[in-house]
Amino acid sequence: MKLKNYILTCFFLSLSFIASAQYGSQKKADNLFNKFSFVSAAEVYHNLIEKDFNADYATRQLADSYAYMRNPDSAVVYYQKAVQQENIPVEYYYNYAQALRGIKEYKESRVWLRRFKEAGGVVKKDRFSKDSDFITSIFNAKQQYFLTDVNFNSKYSDFGAYEREGNIYFASSKDEGVSTKHIYGWNEEPFLDIYVKAKDSNDSIVSHKSKIEGDINSIYHDGPLTITKDGKTMYFSRNDFNKNVLGKDEKGMTHLKIYKASLVNGLWTNIEDFNFNSKDYSTGHPSLNSDDTKLYFTSDMPGGQGGSDIYYVDINSDGSLGSPKNIGNVVNTDKNEMFPFINSEDALFFSSDGHAGLGLLDIFGTVSDADNNIISVLNLGVPVNSSKDDFSFFMNNDGLSGYFASNRDGGVGSDDIYAYDRIPQLKIEGTITDATTNAPIPNAVVTLLDSNDNKIADLQTDENGHFEINIDRDTDYKLNTKKENYIGDSRTVTTKGIENSVTSINADFVLNPVVDEKLPITELYPIYFDFNKYDIRRDGTVELDRIVDLMMNKYPNMVIKIESHTDSRGTSEYNDILSKERANATYKYLIEHGVDASRITEYDGFGERKLANDCDGTINCTEDQHQLNRRTQFIVIKME
Template sequence: MRNKILHLCLVSVIALSSANAQDRKITKANKSFADYNYYKAIDQYEALVENGNTSPETYQNLGDANYFNASYREAAKWYGMLADLGPDAIDKEHMYRYAVSLRTIEKYDESDQWIAKLNAAKQGDQRGRNFSSNRDYLKKIAERSGGYTIDSLSINSSESDFSPSFHKGNIVFSTARDTSIGSKNVHNWNKKEFLNLYTATPSSSGDFMDIGPFSGKLNTKLHESSTAFTKDGNTVYFTRNNGIDGRFRRDDDGVSRLQIYRATLKNGKWENLESMPFNADNYSVAHPTLNKAEDKLYFSSDMPGTMGQSDIWVAEIRKNGSLGTPVNLGPKINSESKETFPFITEDDILYFASDGHPGLGGMDIFATDVKNLENSDIVNLGEPINSIYDDFSLIIDNDTKQGYFASNRVNGRGSDDIYSFLELRPLDFECLKDIAGIVKDKKTGAILSNANVIVYDSKNEKISETISNTDGTFALEGRCNEGNYMVVGEKESYEKGAANFENKNGSPVERIELLLSQVEQAPTGTNLAKYLKLEPIYFDFGRSFIRADARIILEKVLAYMRKYPSAKVDVRSHTDSRANNAYNIALSDRRAKSTITYLIKQGIDKSRITGRGYGETQLTNECDDNTSCSKEKHQRNRRSEFVVVG
């Protein structure tokens, strides 16, 4: 008994010691994660999983550590294991990160399902709204693809190269390459070397030469990246870590945030280095770009007022060089995720990278016209610019339509590479609004297929048109300009049905129910052309044969007579005023007989149809023998009408 008690005590001590060791490993992994040491945290968490740790926190942090290092395939694996623990294990933000990660491994259907779950769980999420208004985003991206040719560049290194900018005929770019011997300047986040600014000169072959550090004055032991130059090349805005004398300055969480600095070139040297007034210790400001007038500075930041992880902002640059209060570009561009790396062209086309809009993978590159943002679409550039990987930091020359962007796609030389491109066709920024709905019988509620659905604007101009599906549903695109619109439904044997809506910057999707009333039997004396809202049957000058356009109208008369087999119709044919009266009476009579013969051949009993010609005795306008009229006006008198007589 004594030995058994000693054995149990020993087992308990070992178990307690093992539990304490496991707790210490969890604490170390959590500390690495909290310190943004993701590279180390991944190893520590994976070791915990191998030892049987299956906690939601472990799976979530493993997913996040890989997600923030753009290892999306691994992130999808761990987010999937988190989701498998049950619906309560994965929160709304990780639903979205899981959806993005699934896109990068081309599991688009599964990704869309998680966006739909996010939509259901979090009403009002901008990313969910972006998806709801672009459910056919893959089709739209495919339609826009092929608008560019791309090439890799020899300036790329085995490290990270990105964020190019134009400067006096050269390009300046950010790179993690390290030319110093024995350097240990490595970031714990991803085990990559710190960033410096390099420059390269275009060669006659279209590639680059004379690659080297841009400025010993601007490059420090901190990160430097993302430059924007004035047109004369003598002022630069660039991104750098918050620091003093080459040493990091950190916030309460131990993070050295990004900031934008400005410097001017004098006598070949960069001087007058100054921090932008909206920089701060507790948030990042990065990736500057200047508009054509150089009176606006666009940038990315997570400053207070940001919707998500980072938003695109703009600040006025006053004539004295001071800067105004930054303004957020709003929810059409920004989302709860990342919008970053803006570039503004001379035409005020804003390019930016985002994982908050529907795309092909991680970050895709989008564009919009900020001159008319309210009525401009957010356009995904499509392949080959975008891919299932992260694509970002695009710049383009307004005149040559040549530019550069960065991507971490496979088959590159480093983790991020710079690619050149040529734009083959201009982007179309027409803003479209999705209009969807269903067509039903007003009396019975039955669904109506094959109904014609048309959208008109306030000027009665047709915007778009479609046919309702077998289940009565329809979907088409209208304009997103503010104003009043009308959706009209038409179907044979039904009166037109209409629904109005006002577009006031509301939902990107308009839901419409069109109710059509079935045509009832017309009373005696009714002109079927007016009752069925048909055009009259027109004839060519001096002819009595049934034209192709007339047969389309006659099909609707036939449908009515088949629906109401007791109806009797009198066909009344007419001519214009040209030629003499006797000729016109004979001609119109031939037209009436031609129309009657056509209807009988289509199966209508001859006892139900009568008719005769009236010549020029019942003109519809002023075009008599004494009036000179155009051919179009005379045409309106050469017609057949259908009057219900029983």
């Protein structure tokens, strides 16, 4: 017996570990997806599908991943599976149509585009109509980013927001609070300086006292910047000005350079120039990769694709820099590419007026293959991009928030900083506890189902009775709970109407222990109902009167709950309503005949979800067999 118990314990612990690992895998995949690491995300989604863990969701994410990787052949395979799902978000009809267009299946593409329109989808006219741009069309099928204003923009130029360890660094020409301003003749604004403010500060006044401390800011343009992971080294843009010497080319023009600074006793100092800088062309807008081994920047140095291009240099172990390398013509065009940013998964973002866009400078993301070669670019779409200049994109490590700058209409100054959030994945989570002790119940099974009772995933609660899983927005779900020696419970959950800012909905369960079978109690028999009715029949009143007598005389401390059911005929929605009416009628009868309401913990209807036999509509059943399902049951919660 001990061996059996040990085996069962190990089995349930293994199930709990597997469920936890799979949920962890889903979180990992979503995190990679949000950071444009689509190759790695696709591998994890494949694994989740193989394990049948939230497979519908993983299939849709996998389809999108292949689309963004410019692999329409594979995208079509998984979009085809996705559009067969119940409650599929309508934009997947559109995505499937675009992927079909990507493999030149134009006739079938038009079929699904028509279905998209019939389902209420609106086709927006955009500039991403060529087959080569089908991934951008898919990416922009629904709004990805949502904007909020920041409170520290000035009437001048503000851009280059960069967040690190609770602080926001940015470049600005505000120069508030100083009596002498150095004016840039090009736009009659003060020269740019680098400022820093606490992210959690609500103070909208950022004055000269907020300028970064040390030798960074000069009397000319300074910023934007990037800082190494250890916080000890900064790379920043500045006019060709070092050691009080202003550099100029043969035409008398001063260009940008990238400089390096070190943090010494809280001050940024020891400014260093680099050998790839020049007085004859500009280098600027530095950004570091995830392990600080590469420095990306913008330059119009000779030998590029045209205009300004994105370059990178290797950072050697001694801190020295290698030779500049052009990032290539997938990114660079014959026009201007600038403001590179590398996120924590080494995905490149940049601004360009050379790729198909919505206006002047637009912000783009890049997609890489398994060998980290950039294979395509994605226009981030509205509202990040506008008809004006949009630039200096930054993404936090969560992949869901960050900043960019724009000179679009409606701003405070010439260039303004905007904060963005992507719609985060919604999850449902909860805790299952014991009704008598309030203690958490570990290893309880939680089954997530769609509105048609199709199982999506099985979960198990951890040692704290907790469970969680990612779910879709604007969708109806059901949750069933089950645990040995406990009475199971169910509920419906909807994510319709939930605001985009909400990231989690709660579904706690309190399970009642099964009463010890050794307790000397007469069985409480179910009562039955006529088809499509909920009034108490004569034979039902006989049993209810017996239950009233038991509760008021023989077992004065007995507590029960009421569960009512229907047969499988009729719609599930109607049967849910009918079963609740039966529960209400039963409860009302007991209360009216003397049972204290506090002794009935709950009374609820479960429709056709808990049939007493196999009469689920797939086989022919007699009326007597259907009768067994039209019932109310009484469950003893406690006796004393």
